[in-house]
Amino acid sequence: MARILFDDVSKIYGDDTLAVDSFDLEIEDGEFLTLVGPSGSGKSTLLRMVAGLEDISEGNIHIGDTVVNNLPPRSRDIAMVFQSYALYPHLTVRENMAFGLKRSTDLSDHEINDRVQETAEMMGIEPHLDQKPKHLSGGQRQRVATGRAIVRDPGVFLFDEPLSNLDAKLRKHMRTELQRIQNQLDTTTIYVTHDQEEAMTMSDRIAILNYGELQQVGPPRTVYNEPENVFVAQFIGSPSMNMFVSELDTDANRFVGDIDVSIDPERASAIAQNATSDELLLGIRPEHVTVHLEAVDESVPASVDIIEPLGSNDLLYFDLEDGTGVEDVIADNVSIGEDEEKDEEEYKVFIQPGSVPNEYEDSGEFVYLTFDTEHMHVFDPTTGENIDVETTTTRTPIDAQTETAGDDD
């Protein structure tokens, strides 16, 4: 059991490639923290620095009360599950699992065997103990890799995208299983993934990274409901958040632009105070938009692009009559995530199956949208920050605490 503290940690490759930039974070004892971000965001580098497989360029990493910067991996009381599983191909499953125990403990062969047996039962790989890894399926290899980490009973588990080589169904199954094991063992865990869904479903807290910078840390619901910037808003949630460009008219307490919505005066003035630009980004998740077939009060007309049946819900893609591109207003140095860059102006809304007839697709006939302004986020396109007082004041205490985590050492 151990807490982990990142104290102003940076990683510079070569002379000038900054992979991780002044990273501060405290991970509580027994916590399941997920590091999530797109490729090249520095999440794996951070994990490897904790493991001791990468040097730390600046700052300190503490595991428990020890600064581990100069400790070799074997002395850090950690176990790691690799993306490729990294099972020793020349050893049987049993020998693979016993490998760490033989090296790092004084246990007798008998005790080691007992522990391997026990863990194998827990992971459901007992029948395969005497097989070589090449005879196992992907899912079984994953279990062996996890079992090899668990059997050592380390202070910290490190997972480096452990499920990314599995098919979708197995991935979901293993996700639940890993969660169950972590709950049972209550071992501090850092889990790296680029899959925001994995991050949302498994973690106590999520840390979102982009270009080596920490964007936000918080429980899954907090980062989903209260994204601190436009990158987090876009990255977390699938399908991603709709982004509209509108100007705030403080006299009328209304947003005017891609979509026209009115908000209450206090919120309007707070936003106006924080904003550094006229045009603002309004972020609304697909579930907070309502589709009407007839025009209603405060509704915005939109044409239906396509309707995708997802099962319990349908996903309707729509276009606005003359929407301003997010790309046109957002500052160059503000990252909005790859999704948005690729399918720019792809607006989505969840609808009840069949509530909008399929004839609307590409017909030029309008549907009318209303927006739940309570769940609307307002971002400043020049800074990317969430400037909406509604979300910034309702932060949970744990969020505030983690922001200062780096200072209390």
Place this chain on the structure above:
Amino acid sequence: MATKSRDTTELFGVELSKQTADRLKAVGFHTILWGSIFVVLTPVLWMVVVSLNPLSFLNVIEDPMRWVNGVSLDAYERAIYQTDFLIWFKNSAIVTLAATALTIVVCTFGAYSIGRLRFRGRKAVATFLLLTQMFPLILVAVPLFLIFRDLGLVNTLSGLTIAYIAFILPFSIWMLRGFYENLPESLEEAAMVDGSTRVGAVIRVIVPLSAPAIATTAIFAWIFAWNEFVMALILISDSSKTTLPPGLSTWVGRYSLQWDLLMAGAIGATLPLIIILFFLQKYIITGLAEGAVKT
């Protein structure tokens, strides 16, 4: 081909039925194959023939029975009991075993560090190693003799072993290096997280996995050391310290007409190699292919 009917095909511009074409191809293939094997093995066969009865080629062809009637193991007996053959064989075995074993140890760690560790000058070291292979052995032999003379290593088996290792290492390091570069790094990282030191990870995980590549290197070292002539000739002057190749060469002058003795000695010198290659040939093939496709 689309216009031709299904059961005819074209071979060297002649249209044939598919069956005939396949048969012709098989015949052609086997002719070339067995032809090559015959060409390669004829000297070996001739070695055996002459060692048993030293007749001239023409005599054997004209009257094979004369050869059969005169077959004897006399040459082998002489080689074993009347010459230093057994001593040379022993010396060759000692030098070859020692050079191979030491090469493997040094080369495994050397190749690993050049292939895997990131240190300044890594590329320079690798290139420099290759550079040493540019000089022919005979060019290195004379300066090597001078150095070895000063060090007191001339006319000793250990000196010869060191010289062989020095010559084998660069190439074998290059051979193994490619293999290590392609081994997934996560394996040794896993071993290091699991409580091993880096050296421990290499010994427990990397070495077992690179067994085929190491076997290939070992075979290479073995063949080189067993067959080497120039350095042995220059560095060793005592008949009791010399190895098989220079030893056998001394027979040429003194017993220049004793072809049967020479051939018997040559067979004795070749046998260990044939036996080793016979058992380890699969490693050469897997070893050479492994580095290329390992994920």
